[in-house]
Amino acid sequence: MNKSVLTIIVPCYNEEEVLPETVKELGNILTNLIEKDKIDSKSKLLFVNDGSNDQTWNLISDYTKRYNYITGIKFSRNYGHQNALLAGMNLAVNFSDMMITIDADLQDDVNAIPKMVEKYYEGYDVVYGVRNSRKTDTFFKRRTALAFYGLMKKLGVNLVPDSADYRLLSKRATEGLLAFKERNLFLRGMVPLVGYRATKVYYARKERFAGKSKYPLSKMLHFALDGITSFSIAPIHLILYLGLITVAISAICMIYVIIEKCLGHVVSGWSSLMISIWLLGGIQLISISVIGEYIGKIFSEVKHRPRYTIEIETYTNKMNKQS
Template identity: 40%
Template sequence: MSIKVSVVVPVFNEEDVLPLFEDRLRPVLDALGIPYEVLAVDDGSRDATPAVLEGMRFRWPELRVVRLRRNSGHQNALTAGLHRARGEYVVSIDVDLQDPPEVIAEMLRLAEAEGLDVVHGVRADRSSDTPFKRWTAGAYYRLVRRVVGANVPADAGDFRMLSRRAVDALIGLPEHGPVYRLLVPWLGLPSGEVTYARQPRAAGRSKYPLAKMMRLALDSITGFSAAPLRLATWLGCAGIALCVLLGLGVLAAYWWGDVVPGWSSMLVVLVFLGALQLLCLGLLGEYVARIFTTLQGRPAYVVAFDSEMLATR
């Protein structure tokens, strides 16, 4: 029997929340009355997550466990799930239950009724997040919409439904280190939105601390825009213009005979120019690093175990 809906769930050190996730997701999918599968991609968990997933798999026949050999990151774990999903529609959702599984039924109805290839889950209410989280998330979406384009839905993370055509298009892209919240809108496929209230994390701790959020923002910008390189050019031009003005000021002071030892001003100028050069080199280095990683040709993830392969033996 062909599978109608595949649900891809990246998992990393989530032993506490997995039973709660099963209690919420399974009734929703069973109520749809259609063939489905759930792909739990274990991204190299180091706690009891593998054991919990094995227990879930024996009592939930539709659950399929894919285990990666090492922690490859949320987006790469999502890639592993997308590459193995067999459903006519594929839903990606996090396991922390901040994105309610009950919305999946609404996504499916909208996709089928309007013939959509993409249905984004958009967070209309983020009151459950901390003020700092709301501020940083708002700054991220404002930045990427300004740099990448306004086609990126505001407050849409990785909770979405994709048609088989959309999934095949993503798989066919030679993308290394994808950021799906930007890559999916880039496809330009017919899309819609379903809004929901973001809920508090059901259990455990967030796997996206500030450092990872900053890394995501940097990957989003360098992977989809050359604006930082142009920023380096404009900063260089501004530095040159400032040096010219300072030079003119020095000449005017010399002409009027108002010359005093100015080691402090010279130090400020040197520090400013040095910082400007380091900033430009850093921006260039980010792009060179992406080129280097792509040329290496190493896989973004390595699968150690797939329960589907065991079932077919």
């Protein structure tokens, strides 16, 4: 069996509390795979510092000097989790045969990595890490997650339920993903569009080892909205249907008013008038907001600004030295 080069890509944003343990656990996995001749000795851990304002980059920089298999990227500012993943893949694809992306918080079980590598050698280009339960989630998060996956399925978006950004991609699958040029990234929906043979590896999700979650409710809602508007125009169709229903109801009300006037039943309708004004005003504002979301995406896409700016990068230098 020819040994392939693996790069494990880890986006980091203010992870100074958890990073030492992350380096320890991922380092053990990587070195064990190398020692067992499962992967090439050129395999690396690539930490992408997404504009952290704590000691995250200082720790990464120190680890790159202490361990030959650790490399890093430092963004000039915070560009977001999805861009951090993409930056890691953009660099690693030039030197790697397969790439695994995993968050730094250790909630995703690192022991699934060897299983992913085995699936890669079995001929799979995409291996999704899928959690086998949601026991660690709150009731609210479980219900909203199920609702989100159900909604995306109805909208025709092919997502893998209970999988996040913990996955393995082969070199050609990564190249296919990088061919997508949109700036509004929703990798969970983009990866299935690449195609190729795919499978799943199941694992138990853990509690966060240390630090705070980088995805509070507001960010989760924004992320879900991005996913919906990046892959479907169904909300615009919904506005059309809402408008047609409103017109139909208005026509019925108009007929009712005319009949009542002909029968001489004229009653003061201040309350109903105010309710109608507020209802229609609310519908109009929601409709404008939905359309504005799509226009905003067009605005950001047509400018073709860089997705991110790299201030410091050690990955290429280390790979070139070993070539």
